[in-house]
Amino acid sequence: MARIFSGIQPTGTGTLGNYLGALRNWAAMQQGEDECVYCLVDMHAITTFQDPATLREQTYGMAALTLACGIDPERSILFHQSAVSAHARLAWIFNCVARMGWLKRMTQFKDKAGKNQEEVSTGLFVYPNLMAADIHAYHATKVPVGDDQLQHIELANDIAEKFNHDFGMSFFPRIEPFVLKETARVMSLRDGTKKMSKSDPSDQSRINMTDDADMIAQKIRKAKTDPEPLPDNLAALAERPEARNLLGIFAAVSGESQEALLARFAGSGFGPFKNALADALVAHVEPIANRTRDYLADKAELDRILQAGARKAAAIAGPIADEAERIVGFLPR
Numbered sequence: 001m002a003r004i005f006s007g008i009q010p011t012g013t014g015t016l017g018n019y020l021g022a023l024r025n026w027a028a029m030q031q032g033e034d035e036c037v038y039c040l041v042d043m044h045a046i047t048t049f050q051d052p053a054t055l056r057e058q059t060y061g062m063a064a065l066t067l068a069c070g071i072d073p074e075r076s077i078l079f080h081q082s083a084v085s086a087h088a089r090l091a092w093i094f095n096c097v098a099r100m101g102w103l104k105r106m107t108q109f110k111d112k113a114g115k116n117q118e119e120v121s122t123g124l125f126v127y128p129n130l131m132a133a134d135i136h137a138y139h140a141t142k143v144p145v146g147d148d149q150l151q152h153i154e155l156a157n158d159i160a161e162k163f164n165h166d167f168g169m170s171f172f173p174r175i176e177p178f179v180l181k182e183t184a185r186v187m188s189l190r191d192g193t194k195k196m197s198k199s200d201p202s203d204q205s206r207i208n209m210t211d212d213a214d215m216i217a218q219k220i221r222k223a224k225t226d227p228e229p230l231p232d233n234l235a236a237l238a239e240r241p242e243a244r245n246l247l248g249i250f251a252a253v254s255g256e257s258q259e260a261l262l263a264r265f266a267g268s269g270f271g272p273f274k275n276a277l278a279d280a281l282v283a284h285v286e287p288i289a290n291r292t293r294d295y296l297a298d299k300a301e302l303d304r305i306l307q308a309g310a311r312k313a314a315a316i317a318g319p320i321a322d323e324a325e326r327i328v329g330f331l332p333r
């Protein structure tokens with residue numbers, strides 16, 4: 001049995017990208033042999049300023065969405081990151097292992113900081129060290145990620161290798177990332193070259209997993225496309241990112257293959273395709289949105305689930321952080 005670790009930030013409302021790229025797969029992975037550890041990474045969230053009341057609400061919201069997507073807290077360990085101190089303890093050690101040059105190469109930092117590098121928090125810069133700690137605190141070896149996160153996993157492996165080398169032992173195992181190809185990246189509805197993101201200033205750029213049927217239909221109707229009719233083969237979509245994205249979403253939520261969908265809609269404009277896509281999306285998203293609302297109605301129960309998850313998580317990660325601290329030379333706690 002291996003251990004799987006994955007996390008999601010409680011920033012904003014979960015999007016269709018978070019669902020297809022992460023949450024849906026989290027639920028599926030529970031059915032296998034591996035132990036699943038799923039974390040609401042509130043410590044990552046505060047690398048950019050979060051209003052405290054909003055962060056609390058969004059953490060409950062993400063917990064509710066995660067449960068609504070089928071994560072079973074009896075089968076998986078579900079908790080919020082700040083509740084398990086091993087993450088912060090190991091992250092500090094990793095801050096002292098990772099090299100400045102490694103972090104400077106991280107494209108996500110460059111994207112997020114943009115021209116503002118002197119003004120962003122130091123937390124944003126060392127974010128990948130905390131992510132490495134999240135995974136290594138569980139000796140997790142399997143990490144499902146979107147393809148945008150692959151560079152961070154390489155860094156986590158570099159950190160583990162340097163730690164093991166510096167202290168002359170093999171304490172942290174190698175991580176194998178896996179990217180699920182079909183929905184590796186769901187793109188913005190306004191720009192097919194940009195990732196769909198919960199922090200995009202335009203709500204029209206994304207489907208939120210709490211959007212109602214009217215909102216979903218309206219967003220799909222307005223989604224950017226191009227003037228060409230749909231082709232009868234996938235290769236012809238190579239230079240048409242918006243069309244390719246909508247087709248990928250349609251296939252992911254309907255279970256039909258992209259080829260079968262093209263066979264159905266080839267030669268037609270986007271009108272009928274978008275209507276059918278909106279219907280398929282509503283059928284998929286609406287029940288999840290309803291279940292999310294139900295879970296959110298009982299915050300005491302959400303607290304109970306997260307705190308029970310945190311106790312299970314701490315039982316694994318605490319001793320690993322203790323041992324890492326012993327290895328670097330700290331006295332026992």
Ligand code: AQP
Binds near residue numbers: 010018145149183
């Ligand atoms: N558009 C996407 N397509 C596929 N997968 C995606 N993920 C996020 N967006 C897409 C996957 O969701 C998981 C959790 O992501 P996160 O919340 O930790 O951070 P993120 O990747 O930065 O997601 P957002 O929505 O863009 O958040 P903000 O706007 O807060 O930065 C990850 O597995 C991620 O790959």
